[in-house]
Amino acid sequence: MQTSITPLERRRRWAYRAALLAIVLSLLAGLGLRQPNPPDEPRFVLAARAMVQSGRWLLPHRGSELYAEKPPVFMWMQAGAFELVRDWRVAFLLPSLLAALATLWLTWDLARRLWNRRVAHYAVLALFATLQFGVLAKRAQIDMVLVAMTTLSLWGLLRHLLRGPDWPAWALGAFAAGLGTVTKGVGFLPLLVLLPWAAWRHRHRADAVRGAWPAWLGAVPAFVAGTAVWLLPLAIALWQAPDPSLRAYAHELLFKQTGTRYTAAWHHVQPAWYYLQVIATLWLPGCLLLPQLLPAWRRRLRRGDPRHWLLLGWSVLVLAFFSASPGKREVYIFPMLPALAVAAAPLLPGLLRRRATRWVLAGYVWLLALAALAVGAGLCMQAGWAMRGALKRAIDPAAMQVFGAWLLAFAIPVLLLAAWARLRRAGALVVATTALLWTIHGLGLMVALDPYSSAAGLMQRVGERIGPGAELGMIAWREQNLLQADRPAVDFGFKQPWDVQWARAADWVAQAPQRRWLFVLRDAMSPCVDRAQAIDIGESNRNAWQLVPGSALKPGCVTPAKDQAGAGDDNGN
Incomplete structure (x- = not known):
């Protein structure tokens, strides 16, 4: 017998469908209308474009150098999106957009499975309404994709732990954690949900078959399989080609950019309470409800609700994990947000009546x-x-x-x-x-x-000034300059010292000084340049830039080493 739908329920369904349509359209708005903006977007698109142009997808490049600060998975996604749509303005944002939509669906489905459809609706709307979600959904950064993977991992793990046994979901959760780890090093964090689960079982003396530790070890092969998406090709490349630069790349990425970056961060150093201000600003308006949510959550935890034990316990562990590191950025705690939206959702109908x-x-x-x-x-x-x-x-x-x-x-x-x-x-x-x-x-x-x-306006002026037949080289450049140049440009290294870049540039210019120009950061200008011939071409992203014609370089002059603190650092996410 079919259950009749009340007029109130019908209105709620239509309102929710209208809200979903508004959410999708708002996230789509502007797709294809802008260029990649610094600091993070240009470097990823530059690496993805190099993959497409060269056909070499294993290792990302930033100009002529290997880019060892992040694994290539996100850049693979951007390059793959370009192969589908053939337009970088659209392709570079597609992975974040699709990840945002996937995160919303996973949040909805997890809340539906743990509670009901009405609670699931509130979870989705709460997540979307939080400012940080929209900020990252509209930017081409790794973090939105990472959050989609961590949410998928939690979705699989919690399906098994709270509504299982469900071994396929368990394996998928472990695999997603492995894939998230090679997308950005902290992708393993969903596995920490086992700690509050073990604490809950100990407190309530639960002995469910689905919680048996030996069976949980089955997650290890799935996790390894997820990491093997990239680590296996890298290992094969290292074994087949013992190239010192490749080994240096692997060491930089697997050790310095993971363990060292966590324990002894060299930038973005913040105090332990830093994430409180992130929550108070980027998590608006949800953070305004915390004075009412916290007592309600505490009551649920005292009653032993395993759903809140796992969702809130995992979120606290993530916050503690990132607070313990001296290096902190606002995006680091973003993976907590979907779990907290699910934990808040069953309480929101009551709170909104107040x-x-x-x-x-x-x-x-x-x-x-x-x-x-x-x-x-x-x-x-x-x-x-x-x-x-x-x-x-x-x-x-x-x-x-x-x-x-x-x-x-x-x-x-x-x-x-x-x-x-x-x-x-x-x-x-x-x-x-x-x-x-x-x-x-x-x-x-x-x-x-x-x-x-972006640097689009600046690089357009550069192209107009040097003319269509000129060649362009870059010294002390930023990723957006190389990405948005109107012609293939030559670089002399990104992390190389400025004096080394000038020496290489001088050799390059000497081969055809009449048609070769240098695009130079004004602070990096060499005394080997006739300043009278240097052209101030404009400012972009708070940096002043100059153009140097090949005839302006003094033959035989050697550029001295110069302090360039901060030059070439990757201050991205």
């Missing part, structure tokens, strides 16, 4: 909209602070006005929507505001600043 909760969420929307209104109006009217900011970043004031207009296009509809929704629809208001924010961000804000956020 007037205090609705006041908090409505206040967040009003403040966000009013801030956008004030900034947008100031940019449109070319206020003094706006013009000073544009000048400091070498941005055309007209572009700042366009940026301001798009802020107004966000703020005004949100204010009208907030006035209509009032307190009764505060939860829906937050979701609608977030969807509009990422739509405006993709279609307008990023497009308006793209020539200045």
Whole structure:
């Protein structure tokens, strides 16, 4: 006998479908409308483009050098996306977009399996409404793909531990953890869920067959199989070609960029409490509900609910793991977010019935909209602070006005929507505001600043100045310069000292000084250059750049070594 659907339930279903459509459209908005922006995006796209052009996919390259800071899996995805769509503006963002959609589905399905469909709806909406999720879904960084893999791993492990036995899901979870590890070194973190599971079993003296330790060892082959997606080809390459540079690459990536980076980080050093400020800002508006969520979670834990023991226990372990390292970035704790959304979801219907909760969420929307209104109006009217900011970043004031207009296009509809929704629809208001924010961000804000956020405008001026028949070399360059040059450019190393780059450049220029030019960071300029012939070509990403014609180099002159602290460092994620 078919169960009848009440009018209230029917309205809820239609509202949820409309919200899903808004979520997908907002994440799609702007796809293909901008260039890769520093610091992280250009280096990944540069490596992916080199794979496609050279046909050598095993090892990523940054210009002429091997890129040893990250494994190549994410770059494989970008290169594979390009092979499908044949457009880098679309391809470079596709892995993050698809990973975001996969994470939302996995969050929904996990919450559905642990509770029910209604709770699953709240989990998806809560995850999407959190600012950090949208930020990373709209950027071509490894972290969104990593979170999709860690969420898939948790999905498989928790299906087995809480709703099992389900050995295929268990093996898939272990495999995803291995694949996540060779995507970014911390992909193994989902396996830490075994610790709160063991603690729960000890506390409640559980002896379920699905928790037998010997059987859990079956996860080891699946995890190894996941890591073998890349480590096996690397091992074969090392065995077949004992190249010192290849061995140096493997050592750099497998040791310095993993263990050393965790225990003795050389950049992004932050205090132990750093992630509290990340939670208080990038996890808006969800973090505003923590004063109400924490006591409710504590009650669930005291009652021994294994779902909250595993979800919250794992999240605490991840936070402790990253807090223990001196090197910290806001993206590191992002893998916790889907698990916390699932843990919060069964409590949200009750919280949203509270007037205090609705006041908090409505206040967040009003403040966000009013801030956008004030900034947008100031940019449109070319206020003094706006013009000073544009000048400091070498941005055309007209572009700042366009940026301001798009802020107004966000703020005004949100204010009208907030006035209509009032307190009764505060939860829906937050979701609608977030969807509009990422739509405006993709279609307008990023497009308006793209020539200045990327190096596209600068490199266009370079091409126009040297002419179509000239050849271009680069010294002390950044990834976006090489990526967005209008012709194949020659580099003389990325991490090489500047004096070494100048020596190699001098040999290259000497072969055809009349048609060869050098694109140089102004701070790296050599005394072997006739400064009268150097051309200030502009600023980009807070760096000033110059063009040097081949005739400006003094024959026989040797560039001295120069302090270049920070040059060539990979300060990415």
